[in-house]
Amino acid sequence: MSFVEGVISRVPQPFRDLALRHAELVKFAIVGGTTFVIDSVIFYTLKLSILESKPVTAKIIAGVVAVIASYILNREWSFKNRGGRERHHEAFLFFGVSGIGVVLSFVPLYISSYVFNLRVPDVSLTTENIADFVSAYVIGNLLQMAFRFWAFRRFVFPEEHGAIVESHLEPGAAPLGEGDHADPLGRDDHADPLGRDDHADPLGRGELDHT
Template structure:
């Protein structure tokens, strides 16, 4: 592998990781916001169920963000297969998150709003590590469909945005 290919690969990984991170940050707000609403109200006594509901809602946003932005340059199978894999991966990640929340709450007895939120954030971290690995490995795994170099394919959406903003100015 040449030095240029290694640099292109590193840039590609960095861009995907950065976009995945942006989608993830928005997901944290969705997940944590809904989780807090649920544990403060209708699911106050159902901590694990509240985590599952908030995580499921965040998963819907994650699909849209990752399919149409983070990994939009990758295509490897029909969308319905990709959605199924995405849901399986997120189901496993949600299970990891819910298990951590349940373990911390019921086994370690970490209770109260502060610990509920700390453990929810930790659970999101465990799930995120698993999701990034699984998305790249199983869900959005193939190389870009374009023949242009990876760096050009990744810069293209930004060029389109720059061109559009120049036209409106």
């Protein structure tokens, strides 16, 4: 049993069946949680040290590092059963989509910081940190994750490996190659065209006497 299946097995019904039908989304959410931790640690490390006055710059750097980790985890785990593109093309689209996601994630932070001025000294340090967390990691990440999940499935990993090819045969028709030697009129393969027995005398005199 995989890690995801183990987690889903502990989910109560009817949510368990829903989670099983959307296993990719569950994996994507787990990867998102992992990169969220990476993003948060880098962001607050920079913001509370060398980039104290530049929170947006700190967020962009943290976002870029998190996106690299996200590509590796999503490519090798969340969407490992998907593909359809050459690796360099896939990577280009992944980072392009993720770049848009990063923009979406820091737009709420920009509004919070420079439109509502929720920054020291206009507000307390506690208020500033709460505002940064809500705008960047609650609102921003929800916007980013919704967009990225849709775009990854639609553009980056568009095809599922091992998909069943639909048959073009009519319902109930025999597969090609079966009954290749059958007579189109339904006659037996070895039957005489005129319905005669193979050993019948051509003049109708029964079997030939070989004595």
